[in-house]
Amino acid sequence: xxxxxxxxxxxxxxxxxxxxxxxxxxxxxxxxxxxxxxxxxxxxxxxxxxxxxxxxxxxxxxxxxxxxxxxxxxxxxxxxxxxxxxxxxxxxxxxxxxxxxxxxxxxxxxxxxxxxx
Amino acid sequence: xxxxxxxxxxxxxxxxxxxxxxxxxxxxxxxxxxxxxxxxxxxxxxxxxxxxxxxxxxxxxxxxxxxxxxxxxxxxxxxxxxxxxxxxxxxxxxxxxxxxxxxxxxxxxxxxxxxxxxxxxxxxxxxxxxxxxxxxxxxxxxxxxxxxxxxxxxxxxxxxxxxxxxxxxxxxxxxxxxxxxxxxxxxxxxxxxxxxxxxxxxxxxxxxxxxxxxxxxxxxxxxxxxxxxxxxxxxxxxxxxxxxxxxxxxxxxxxxxxxxxxxxxxxxxxxxxxxxxxxxxxxxxxxxxxxxxxxxxxxxxxxxxxxxxxxx
Numbered sequence: 319x320x321x322x323x324x325x326x327x328x329x330x331x332x333x334x335x336x337x338x339x340x341x342x343x344x345x346x347x348x349x350x351x352x353x354x355x356x357x358x359x360x361x362x363x364x365x366x367x368x369x370x371x372x373x374x375x376x377x378x379x380x381x382x383x384x385x386x387x388x389x390x391x392x393x394x395x396x397x398x399x400x401x402x403x404x405x406x407x408x409x410x411x412x413x414x415x416x417x418x419x420x421x422x423x424x425x426x427x428x429x430x431x432x433x434x435x
Numbered sequence: 436x437x438x439x440x441x442x443x444x445x446x447x448x449x450x451x452x453x454x455x456x457x458x459x460x461x462x463x464x465x466x467x468x469x470x471x472x473x474x475x476x477x478x479x480x481x482x483x484x485x486x487x488x489x490x491x492x493x494x495x496x497x498x499x500x501x502x503x504x505x506x507x508x509x510x511x512x513x514x515x516x517x518x519x520x521x522x523x524x525x526x527x528x529x530x531x532x533x534x535x536x537x538x539x540x541x542x543x544x545x546x547x548x549x550x551x552x553x554x555x556x557x558x559x560x561x562x563x564x565x566x567x568x569x570x571x572x573x574x575x576x577x578x579x580x581x582x583x584x585x586x587x588x589x590x591x592x593x594x595x596x597x598x599x600x601x602x603x604x605x606x607x608x609x610x611x612x613x614x615x616x617x618x619x620x621x622x623x624x625x626x627x628x629x630x631x632x633x634x635x636x637x638x639x640x641x642x643x644x645x646x647x648x649x650x651x652x653x654x655x656x657x658x659x660x661x662x663x664x665x666x667x668x669x670x671x672x673x674x675x676x677x678x679x680x681x682x683x684x685x686x687x688x689x690x691x692x693x694x695x696x697x698x699x700x701x702x703x704x705x706x707x708x709x710x711x712x713x714x715x716x717x718x719x720x721x722x723x724x725x726x727x728x729x730x731x732x733x734x735x736x737x738x739x740x741x742x743x744x745x746x747x
Binding site: 338339340341343344346347391394395396398399402403405406407409410411414 | 505508
């Protein structure tokens with residue numbers, strides 16, 4: 319739900335139901351990074367009700383476009399985090415497997431010069 | 436700046452001064468922007484300067500672009516076991532990290548026992564307490580193989596897992612402890628028969644049970660060799676005295692932690708800032724040994740300076 323004025327669509331408050339700090343803080347962060355935004359913030363009117371109000375004020379662009387772009391950016395960021403994370407886990411598993419092999423071969427040969435800390 | 440007619444005043448721009456760093460924050464401001472400092476009484480500079488126009492008057496573009504983020508972001512896994520994991524995320528803001536933590540706790544689906552059909556319970560544990568304890572038992576199964584069960588759906592093999600528990604303690608035998616390995620998986624669905632109004636129903640048709648499995652769950656490829664069992668076989672569910680019995684059937688469905696904590700896949704998840712220790716002066720020899728031994732997690736390491744001196 320968007321609360322705004324028909325004449326000036328560069329400032330609006332978006333009321334999202336069934337949401338909480340999880341998405342509101344993340345969207346607020348990406349909104350802040352956008353240079354078109356003069357003000358953005360979020361509030362939770364009452365903690366028992368799952369509703370979030372996100373306020374966006376821009377330098378002229380329609381607020382809903384800016385919000386949409388911010389959400390897109392957030393999605394891309396999360397996608398990138400996911401890729402990087404998967405690669406890091408694979409890399410860790412591979413290097414651990416190699417380490418396990420190395421230790422095995424050293425135990426058999428009795429050489430522990432690799433044991434450095 | 437007024438320009439006199441015929442006179443050309445040299446326009447002086449502050450950006451032409453030689454010592455103003457262009458496009459880069461001064462070092463103390465950069466420290467303020469990117470680090471949380473721990474003072475004696477409280478940490479300072481904890482709020483991250485996210486606003487895109489924050490340093491605009493210095494000609495710095497603080498708006499983060501996706502490509503800058505993509506280039507600078509790194510993940511390093513510190514520890515990865517079956518049950519826990521620790522990793523560092525470098526180049527990400529606390530807001531996003533906190534969102535990940537909240538999602539891990541509350542919005543990842545798992546399977547947990549939701550409905551318990553109790554046929555016989557003569558133990559001292561009340562029905563509802565027993566059902567609550569069964570709900571908290573973690574089940575070793577991949578929740579991505581199942582669909583959510585909504586109110587309008589019928590429980591079938593795609594959205595329900597059925598467990599059976601039938602334990603009896605005979606008269607004269609000592610007390611027994613009912614552990615979670617007593618939960619047996621029923622791949623063919625519920626065995627409890629629903630009471631139908633129709634007393635004259637023909638006995639040749641299959642009696643109606645509480646689930647509507649069209650095929651056995653054992654035929655699903657992932658479950659052919661692996662039984663669905665609780666993750667830990669030694670969770671105490673109840674204790675039975677002599678002459679007591681528990682007979683029940685439990686249905687497990689998919690859910691998220693927001694609805695009830697039993698569906699939360701993590702014991703807990705937390706994040707913290709990576710600490711950076713900067714020594715203000717060189718520490719050598721004995722003092723270095725003393726400092727290294729004082730730290731319980733071995734943060735410090737001593738390197739030899741080569742001359743027989745040791746430096747931290």
